[in-house]
Amino acid sequence: MINTRRSFIAALGVLFLKPFAALAAWNEQAFGAKSAAEALKTLGAPSPASSKDILIEAPQIAENGAVVPIEISSNIPGTTAIAVLIEKNPFPLAGKFEFKEGALPFVKLNVKIGETSDVRVVATAGGKHFAASTEIKVTIGGCGG
Amino acid sequence: MTRLGFVVLALVLAPAAAQDARKEIQKYQQMIADGSPVELFELEGEALWKKPQGPKNVSLESCDLGLGPGILKGAYARLPRYFKDADRVMDLETRLLHCMTTLQGRSAAEATKRVFGNENQPSEMEFLSAFIAAQSRGMKLAAGTSHPKEKEAYELGKALFFHRAGAWDMSCASCHGEEGKRIRMQDLPLLSRPEFARPIVATWPAYRVSNSQFKTMQWRLNDCYRQMRYPEPRFASDATIALSMFLTVTAAGEPYRGPGTKR
Amino acid sequence: MAAGPMKMRATMAGGNTDVRVLMTHPMTTAQSGQPLHFIQNVVVKQNGRTVIEAEISQAVSRNPVFSFRLKGGAKGDKIEVSWLDNKGESNKIETAVA
Numbered sequence: 001m002i003n004t005r006r007s008f009i010a011a012l013g014v015l016f017l018k019p020f021a022a023l024a025a026w027n028e029q030a031f032g033a034k035s036a037a038e039a040l041k042t043l044g045a046p047s048p049a050s051s052k053d054i055l056i057e058a059p060q061i062a063e064n065g066a067v068v069p070i071e072i073s074s075n076i077p078g079t080t081a082i083a084v085l086i087e088k089n090p091f092p093l094a095g096k097f098e099f100k101e102g103a104l105p106f107v108k109l110n111v112k113i114g115e116t117s118d119v120r121v122v123a124t125a126g127g128k129h130f131a132a133s134t135e136i137k138v139t140i141g142g143c144g145g
Numbered sequence: 146m147t148r149l150g151f152v153v154l155a156l157v158l159a160p161a162a163a164q165d166a167r168k169e170i171q172k173y174q175q176m177i178a179d180g181s182p183v184e185l186f187e188l189e190g191e192a193l194w195k196k197p198q199g200p201k202n203v204s205l206e207s208c209d210l211g212l213g214p215g216i217l218k219g220a221y222a223r224l225p226r227y228f229k230d231a232d233r234v235m236d237l238e239t240r241l242l243h244c245m246t247t248l249q250g251r252s253a254a255e256a257t258k259r260v261f262g263n264e265n266q267p268s269e270m271e272f273l274s275a276f277i278a279a280q281s282r283g284m285k286l287a288a289g290t291s292h293p294k295e296k297e298a299y300e301l302g303k304a305l306f307f308h309r310a311g312a313w314d315m316s317c318a319s320c321h322g323e324e325g326k327r328i329r330m331q332d333l334p335l336l337s338r339p340e341f342a343r344p345i346v347a348t349w350p351a352y353r354v355s356n357s358q359f360k361t362m363q364w365r366l367n368d369c370y371r372q373m374r375y376p377e378p379r380f381a382s383d384a385t386i387a388l389s390m391f392l393t394v395t396a397a398g399e400p401y402r403g404p405g406t407k408r
Numbered sequence: 409m410a411a412g413p414m415k416m417r418a419t420m421a422g423g424n425t426d427v428r429v430l431m432t433h434p435m436t437t438a439q440s441g442q443p444l445h446f447i448q449n450v451v452v453k454q455n456g457r458t459v460i461e462a463e464i465s466q467a468v469s470r471n472p473v474f475s476f477r478l479k480g481g482a483k484g485d486k487i488e489v490s491w492l493d494n495k496g497e498s499n500k501i502e503t504a505v506a
Contacts, residue, residue: 059173063408
């Protein structure tokens, strides 16, 4: 269903000459992958080497899984991309960031985590892939108010 | 969905680990507050403050929030307080309602038709509260305490805080009357004591990340009553203002640092 | 429905440019039972040049907030952040580095 909608929108985009829409790509296959392994394979990073130079700053416990803040930076020289995967989410790939000349391999974002899960960050540098991960526990706070 | 996480957490929360859990939750709270969507609400609130509305087609810009017409800096930190023109103690939302009806000529029915919004459509009161509260950042909480009606409101608020009623025979103190209590992973601050009331009053109104909604004090009090299975208190009622007064006076002196961002 | 407001702050810090951008967007997931509606692409430009290209999913929280960091830079630099969602809606904001 996503396929039909996406190609429909893409077609519309071309029809109405929306430059942004026509040029922007979105990796449907990777984002539609149901496991982190599958997503990484699609991204061409099936077995990233573990690295201590990828820093993940995140709380170990999230009061609510709807908004979990994660700050990522890579100290691996020549990092050009970072991918964020939430292992236990139905679709683990949450985002991939490409850093061109002028951008530092750093990003802070808020993600949804459905249940306590490992968050894996994969950094790409010089054609090679590296990974680090951290577990974030998800709780429910309060009385639902 | 989070059952596994909760079970893991329950096992993990042996006394020593409980301290670590608290620290990690504090880290969570700090990280979500940094760069919160709250600012977008403040922006929208500013636009509403300046927007001419109602039969008189006038903006709220000459509304007197206690420090003079249109003076916003520090006004929120001095609420609730007594207002001579209404001969009544008012909190922020009550005062805004007053300005909507008197300055803009709107009917109370229209202005209160939708005081609590949702994530898709926040209410006018929520946007305005965010904007006005932000103008008191850094100022010490100083609700009115000198006028007889202000003292009366404080005493009423205090009495209500401890008064048990409703279907479950609960009072605010049932949850907020003892140190060290919590519901699931949420600490229940002992709100009748200054040291616990201060950080709370200093961070309301607040954006709730769990439902992406901006919540005001009037909403917070209303929802506490709902959770205790009481009938909902009327918006801008004496009871709600009195409770706000009691809490804010208890938190007096604390530098305001809202609008807050909460789970 | 018009795209919701954005807010951005870009400042110099430690010789680099810190950018924090707030977006209004429901980021609705498949689980919610409502139609999927989420930002898919985010582009960051510094003085007209694309420096960051991001593809994100509905796993990013509602009303996304991102922090980015650009190498060097100076006060007055023009930073632009734009987004495009799965329905073809878009928005952008431009700010000068303070």
